Amino acid sequence: MYSELLHALPDVFALTNFAAVVIGVIAGIVVGAMPGLSATMAISVLVPFTFGLEPLVALGLMAGIYNGAMYGGAIPAVLLRIPGTPAAVATTFDGYPMAQKGEGGFALQVAVVSSAFGGIASAFALMLLAPPLSRVTLLFGPSEVFWVAVFGLASIIFLLGGNPVKGLISACFGVFVSVIGSDPIYGNDRFTFGQLEMLDGINIVILLVGLYALPPVMDLLETPLKTDGVNASKLGTVSIWKALPRMNYWKTWLRGSFIGIWIGILPGAGGSMAAFMSYNEARRTSKTPETWGEGEPEGVAAAEVANNADTASALIPALTLGIPGTAVAAVMLGGLLVHGLQPGPMLFRDNPDIVFGFMWQFLFGAILLILLGGSLATNSFARLLNLPRPLLGSVIIVLMLIGVYSIHGRMFDVYLMLGFGVIGWLMDRLKFPLPPVVLGLILGGFAEENLRLALRIGRGDPMILFQNVTSLVLVALTVAVIVGPTLKKRYVDSRRTA
Amino acid sequence: MLNIFKKTAIVGTMCIAAGAALAQDYPAKPIEVIVGYSAGGGTDVMARTAAPFIEKYLGDGASLVVKNMPGASGQIGVTEAANAAPDGYTLGTFNLPGMMARTIDRKADYDRDSFTYLANVVNDPNVIVTSKKSGLDTIEKLLEEAKANPGAITVGMSSLGGDDHFALIKLQNATETEFTIVPFKGSAPARTALLGGHVAMGILNISEVAEFQDQLNVLGVATRERSEFAPDLPTFQEQGLDLVNGSLRGFIAPAGLPEDVQAKLIDAFTQLKDDQEFLDAMAATANPVEIVTGDDFKQLTSELYDLASGVWETSPWN
Amino acid sequence: MSESRNSRLRRPETLTALGIILVAAGFLIPTSNLRAISALLPAAMLIGLIVLSVVLLLADQRTASAGEKAAPVTKAPKRVIGAFLLIVGYALATDFIGFYVSTTVTIPLVAWVFGYRSPLGLLIATVIVVGTIWAIFDFGMSQDFPTGRLWGG
Numbered sequence: 001m002y003s004e005l006l007h008a009l010p011d012v013f014a015l016t017n018f019a020a021v022v023i024g025v026i027a028g029i030v031v032g033a034m035p036g037l038s039a040t041m042a043i044s045v046l047v048p049f050t051f052g053l054e055p056l057v058a059l060g061l062m063a064g065i066y067n068g069a070m071y072g073g074a075i076p077a078v079l080l081r082i083p084g085t086p087a088a089v090a091t092t093f094d095g096y097p098m099a100q101k102g103e104g105g106f107a108l109q110v111a112v113v114s115s116a117f118g119g120i121a122s123a124f125a126l127m128l129l130a131p132p133l134s135r136v137t138l139l140f141g142p143s144e145v146f147w148v149a150v151f152g153l154a155s156i157i158f159l160l161g162g163n164p165v166k167g168l169i170s171a172c173f174g175v176f177v178s179v180i181g182s183d184p185i186y187g188n189d190r191f192t193f194g195q196l197e198m199l200d201g202i203n204i205v206i207l208l209v210g211l212y213a214l215p216p217v218m219d220l221l222e223t224p225l226k227t228d229g230v231n232a233s234k235l236g237t238v239s240i241w242k243a244l245p246r247m248n249y250w251k252t253w254l255r256g257s258f259i260g261i262w263i264g265i266l267p268g269a270g271g272s273m274a275a276f277m278s279y280n281e282a283r284r285t286s287k288t289p290e291t292w293g294e295g296e297p298e299g300v301a302a303a304e305v306a307n308n309a310d311t312a313s314a315l316i317p318a319l320t321l322g323i324p325g326t327a328v329a330a331v332m333l334g335g336l337l338v339h340g341l342q343p344g345p346m347l348f349r350d351n352p353d354i355v356f357g358f359m360w361q362f363l364f365g366a367i368l369l370i371l372l373g374g375s376l377a378t379n380s381f382a383r384l385l386n387l388p389r390p391l392l393g394s395v396i397i398v399l400m401l402i403g404v405y406s407i408h409g410r411m412f413d414v415y416l417m418l419g420f421g422v423i424g425w426l427m428d429r430l431k432f433p434l435p436p437v438v439l440g441l442i443l444g445g446f447a448e449e450n451l452r453l454a455l456r457i458g459r460g461d462p463m464i465l466f467q468n469v470t471s472l473v474l475v476a477l478t479v480a481v482i483v484g485p486t487l488k489k490r491y492v493d494s495r496r497t498a
Numbered sequence: 499m500l501n502i503f504k505k506t507a508i509v510g511t512m513c514i515a516a517g518a519a520l521a522q523d524y525p526a527k528p529i530e531v532i533v534g535y536s537a538g539g540g541t542d543v544m545a546r547t548a549a550p551f552i553e554k555y556l557g558d559g560a561s562l563v564v565k566n567m568p569g570a571s572g573q574i575g576v577t578e579a580a581n582a583a584p585d586g587y588t589l590g591t592f593n594l595p596g597m598m599a600r601t602i603d604r605k606a607d608y609d610r611d612s613f614t615y616l617a618n619v620v621n622d623p624n625v626i627v628t629s630k631k632s633g634l635d636t637i638e639k640l641l642e643e644a645k646a647n648p649g650a651i652t653v654g655m656s657s658l659g660g661d662d663h664f665a666l667i668k669l670q671n672a673t674e675t676e677f678t679i680v681p682f683k684g685s686a687p688a689r690t691a692l693l694g695g696h697v698a699m700g701i702l703n704i705s706e707v708a709e710f711q712d713q714l715n716v717l718g719v720a721t722r723e724r725s726e727f728a729p730d731l732p733t734f735q736e737q738g739l740d741l742v743n744g745s746l747r748g749f750i751a752p753a754g755l756p757e758d759v760q761a762k763l764i765d766a767f768t769q770l771k772d773d774q775e776f777l778d779a780m781a782a783t784a785n786p787v788e789i790v791t792g793d794d795f796k797q798l799t800s801e802l803y804d805l806a807s808g809v810w811e812t813s814p815w816n
Numbered sequence: 817m818s819e820s821r822n823s824r825l826r827r828p829e830t831l832t833a834l835g836i837i838l839v840a841a842g843f844l845i846p847t848s849n850l851r852a853i854s855a856l857l858p859a860a861m862l863i864g865l866i867v868l869s870v871v872l873l874l875a876d877q878r879t880a881s882a883g884e885k886a887a888p889v890t891k892a893p894k895r896v897i898g899a900f901l902l903i904v905g906y907a908l909a910t911d912f913i914g915f916y917v918s919t920t921v922t923i924p925l926v927a928w929v930f931g932y933r934s935p936l937g938l939l940i941a942t943v944i945v946v947g948t949i950w951a952i953f954d955f956g957m958s959q960d961f962p963t964g965r966l967w968g969g
Contacts, residue, residue, distance in 0.1 A: 346709045
């Protein structure tokens with residue numbers, strides 16, 4: 001296998017194939033940075049187009065876009081508090097406060113280096129460990145995946161914000177939205193009101209754009225002459241060479257990479273869950289958890305390393321088993337099929353040069369991020385903030401419409417997004433936290449589906465959920481996440497009083 | 499009143515005239531093919547792979563443009579195709595038994611008379627596979643176990659109301675057995691659960707298991723003759739079990755297509771049968787070809803509708 | 817002296833809580849047509865929303881009776897409603913008249929209405945944005961945007 005890896009290398013450096021990766025990374029950063037446009041959308045627009053391209057050109061573009069977009073999403077997350085892609089939600093937690101403090105430039109450099117670190121780690125996992133990791137995926141049947149989802153949902157308790165009642169309302173809302181569409185088992189509709197467009201459920205991008213992009217746009221228009229916000233003169237641009245020595249996040253990077261790779265090889269959850277979990281874990285183990293959420297660079301590092309660490313690893317189950325680990329990987333799988341590359345154990349044997357070449361492209365895509373990401377972000381995108389606020393607002397409105405329309409090519413989604421926009425604006429103003437909605441939407445229906453599959457397999461007996469070691473470990477982890485912090489606090493308190 | 503009749507008559511003649519003009523130089527502009535799934539899905543790949551060959555046989559610089567209208571497991575796209583103008587410039591892909599089953603289990607704005615049936619192109623037969631862990635490596639062992647412990651065998655499949663489901667119903671009826679259905683969202687997760695041994699048995703399609711023959715026990719193929727796609731796999735009929743079922747993908751146009759346009763299109767599809775280059779391209783994208791055109795295709799659709807509604811009456815799935 | 821009864825009911829959080837209760841209760845009705853297992857999770861979430869909203873409402877009323885005034889949701893309601901209506905109008909125009917026409921009008925219109933009035937700047941911005949979108953999506957990727965239902969497209 002390793003000799004095949006080396007054998008595939010020269011093709012990757014063929015001019016057109018390498019250019020495809022470079023163009024892909026740049027395009028990905030741009031797409032990710034545009035509020036409303038996501039990696040999923042960019043790659044689905046690209047797939048029909050790749051029919052006429054050489055496999056490694058097409059795949060190189062996709063690998064580049066995926067890596068670029070996962071970082072690009074951080075740019076508006078830091079500068080405008082609008083996550084450019086679903087996976088960048090956790091980046092807003094500390095990235096935006098940093099920008100408000102005049103450290104936006106440093107935040108972007110942290111994001112770029114962390115993203116590249118995660119991407120490189122993930123690419124190595126894909127290149128060196130794909131077969132053993134795909135066996136790990138097989139350990140996760142419906143009952144185990146259900147516990148993974150519950151574990152993810154448990155982390156909502158860290159995202160509730162100042163008012164737990166409001167946080168729980170947000171979470172319930174998110175989970176409720178996740179059940180809209182056809183029932184996962186029987187296929188009958190739930191709350192679709194006869195709209196065929198809603199049968200497949202509410203796409204995360206529609207909700208995200210409505211909830212996260214519309215409120216800031218309204219802010220831009222509501223107070224057009226506000227001058228105390230973030231702008232480029234306060235960006236605090238730093239060159240990457242000056243920023244690098246300030247980054248000592250090895251532990252967070254390694255942990256975030258591990259979490260990202262692990263979430264990636266599990267089908268269904270994807271980058272946003274990886275970023276949330278990495279963020280929570282890094283904060284939990286931090287010596288100064290109180291600074292998190294107020295502009296802690298390590299928070300940006302934790303979120304960004306994890307959302308790039310699941311890119312290549314999400315392709316492990318996609319290539320070996322045909323089950324994509326993320327929504328983007330699902331679209332990429334279509335791009336592979338277009339070129340006659342059918343997932344499965346034979347893929348590596350039948351088309352080694354293409355498959356291993358594709359893996360190299362992931363690695364180079366991640367490395368290129370460092371070279372392209374930092375300068376592109378600080379030199380061009382940050383300047384967009386110099387635009388007059390009403391103009392910036394109107395341009396973002398257009399991007400929102402394009403991004404949402406292009407997912408399925410229909411206006412229905414745009415109207416749906418505007419509906420969520422109203423809800424998002426009210427939630428923003430009344431200080432309801434938004435992250436629980438996102439996690440609830442991603443994991444709610446996912447947990448339900450797997451629970452019901454597991455119960456069917458167990459023929460109604462709930463004991464199926466506790467029948468093997470993997471499940472029990474996950475249950476223990478979940479309990480530790482929920483109970484851990486309270487126990488720790490009690491311990492600390494009791495020592496203080498003693 | 500008379501005036502209206504007159505107008506209708508005039509418009510009618512004009513339509514006929516237009517139709518005639520249309521057929522002579524059809525196609526005079528690009529033909530849109532509506533695919534009810536996202537780009538890169540099995541049906542989309544079939545449409546895009548077939549498109550250049552259909553262009554070739556239509557001749558005159560014909561061009562086919564694939565338009566994806568994903569959603570509601572293909573229903574949005576097929577409804578759009580059913581309600582398009584029947585001028586030959588809008589075609590659609592058609593999946594069986596799904597498209598017919600949707601008219602039964604859901605409200606649908608089309609029925610089996612809404613289409614001009616052009617050609618079925620792909621027939622992906624069902625296969626029964628078992629997990630290596632289950633130890634049920636022959637069809638006899640499987641049926642024996644199913645009879646001994648009704649409902650004890652869990653069957654992973656891609657959804658209820660699809661070809662996998664109907665194949666299982668046929669199996670249960672033919673052998674008087676009972677299984678527990680576990681409907682995953684799509685065949686890849688079902689196959690993964692089988693590989694991991696989380697379900698004992700699976701009903702999938704041959705194209706979905708061809709790459710995984712070493713990791714799963716493939717017990718048989720639900721065809722009359724051995725599939726060219728995997729000729730080493732035995733059929734059920736060879737093993738004394740009458741089970742023939744599969745997932746079909748083809749092309750339709752809205753009902754009421756001018757006859758000569760219809761003839762021209764069907765002729766183009768018929769020629770695909772013997773085009774080796776086409777067959778190779780389809781095999782490379784996991785699409786086992788079986789071309790059935792015109793009235794035979796319509797007949798096939800009707801049969802599958804009757805099958806689905808029969809199943810629905812005895813055991814509705816939602 | 818606390819606020820009058822009427823104004824206490826018009827506090828934003830109270831109104832939101834009442835709204836959530838009403839909508840959630842409305843969504844509960846269709847759950848009765850579902851199989852028990854299908855209805856379980858949605859019904860649990862809806863009931864959760866109702867219970868939590870009641871808690872929110874009570875808490876808000878308690879702060880009200882303590883004499884605290886609620887902060888208004890926006891200081892410029894007209895601008896907010898105007899902005900939202902413009903966005904909705906843009907979506908409708910895209911749907912019925914067509915994407916490129918609507919976008920070419922909307923970018924300068926929204927920016928102008930909300931205070932950016934430099935004609936040259938508006939022109940340049942519009943040309944750059946619409947041109948880039950056309951070049952990438954239409955020309956490069958042959959993506960179709962709505963051409964307008966009014967014209968039968």
